[in-house]
Amino acid sequence: MWWRRRRTPEELYQEARRLDLLGHDERALALFEQAADAGHGPACNQLGKRRIRAGATIEGLRWLRRAVDADVPEAALNLAAVHTRRGQRAKADELRARAEPGLLAAADAGDPDAAIALRRLYRDRGAADEADALLVAAQARARSAGDPETWCGVGTLLDDAGRTTEAEPWWRRAAEAGHVESMYLLGSVLQERGDAEAPVWLRRAAGAGNAHAMGALAQQAHHRGEEQAGVRWLRKAARAGNAAAMSNLAAIHRQHGEYEEAARWYRRASAAGDPHAAQSMETLHEETDV
Numbered sequence: 034m035w036w037r038r039r040r041t042p043e044e045l046y047q048e049a050r051r052l053d054l055l056g057h058d059e060r061a062l063a064l065f066e067q068a069a070d071a072g073h074g075p076a077c078n079q080l081g082k083r084r085i086r087a088g089a090t091i092e093g094l095r096w097l098r099r100a101v102d103a104d105v106p107e108a109a110l111n112l113a114a115v116h117t118r119r120g121q122r123a124k125a126d127e128l129r130a131r132a133e134p135g136l137l138a139a140a141d142a143g144d145p146d147a148a149i150a151l152r153r154l155y156r157d158r159g160a161a162d163e164a165d166a167l168l169v170a171a172q173a174r175a176r177s178a179g180d181p182e183t184w185c186g187v188g189t190l191l192d193d194a195g196r197t198t199e200a201e202p203w204w205r206r207a208a209e210a211g212h213v214e215s216m217y218l219l220g221s222v223l224q225e226r227g228d229a230e231a232p233v234w235l236r237r238a239a240g241a242g243n244a245h246a247m248g249a250l251a252q253q254a255h256h257r258g259e260e261q262a263g264v265r266w267l268r269k270a271a272r273a274g275n276a277a278a279m280s281n282l283a284a285i286h287r288q289h290g291e292y293e294e295a296a297r298w299y300r301r302a303s304a305a306g307d308p309h310a311a312q313s314m315e316t317l318h319e320e321t322d323v
Contacts, residue, residue: 042073051078052212052274056244059274069096074103082111087306101128102214106135107150129154140167143174145186149193168194175203181212188218198224208234213241221249239266244275250280270296276305280313292323 040048049064062083068076070214078100092113100108109132116125133154139147148171155164168191172248175187188203201222207215220234232253238246254263264285270278283298296317300311317323 035047040081042068042071042076045071046073046076053079055242056248056270058276059301061274062306069099072103074100075104078105078108078111081108083306085115087303087308088311102307106132106139107146110136110150112152140171142184143186145190148186148190152190152194159318164194166198180214181207181210184210185212185215185218188215188302189297192218201230211242216241217243217246217249220246224249224253239269242272242273244273244278246279247273248275248278274305276307276310278300279305280307280310283313285311287317292317292321296323
């Protein structure tokens with residue numbers, strides 16, 4: 034009898050990250066939970082962020098603290114943001130100071146998430162020169178790299194800095210090399226300015242399984258008045274496990290008086306992390322007793 038090897042927490046985490054970037058929220062969340070339960074620090078951080086976003090603040094903070102204890106720099110920043118909102122400036126500053134060395138090392142190694150977090154830290158501190166230097170260094174690394182993942186990462190870093198015009202060529206370079214996330218990001222930028230090329234890249238991303246792109250195509254179809262096409266794309270995204278698509282599909286069923294089907298999708302959307310689905314479900318129950 035053949036036995037399937039149990040995946041390590043790191044393997045679970047990496048697969049969760051891959052699915053998360055594709056917009057497969059339902060499956061990604063389940064894997065983040067498995068990895069976090071096994072004590073994987075970055076997974077604890079991701080799960081904490083998602084729990085807080087979904088309104089489960091106490092549970093989310095518990096996961097963030099576990100990640101901080103595991104020396105995950107981004108988790109320290111995330112927890113610092115909570116303390117800042119509570120007016121606990123000294124504790125927030127302590128956590129930011131704790132996060133900085135790890136973020137700097139990871140950013141220097143080419144981690145785009147760390148670079149984004151570090152740039153925001155510099156920005157919040159008012160260190161504009163350091164923030165700009167980070168962008169320059171990231172672009173220099175990307176120019177010498179032959180890796181579409183690196184190109185996509187520097188594009189995302191530039192976009193986060195409000196320099197989307199400079200991000201677009203990097204995303205295009207990665208998209209043309211077959212990088213699915215970059216296809217979606219490029220298509221989204223083109224869609225925002227009404228470029229006729231946008232559906233080409235969004236369809237390529239959707240064909241490769243990107244649920245975010247499926248949702249964007251649903252939105253495009255809706256704006257064109259093509260309701261059936263829009264629902265088809267929305268259903269594909271929802272079936273892929275995209276929380277926002279599930280919630281939007283539930284709203285359509287609700288409009289059509291299909292309350293049980295609406296309730297089913299709202300429940301799935303809430304479980305997948307949509308922050309508004311639970312309230313929508315409660316309102317539906319009050320109005321229809323479903």
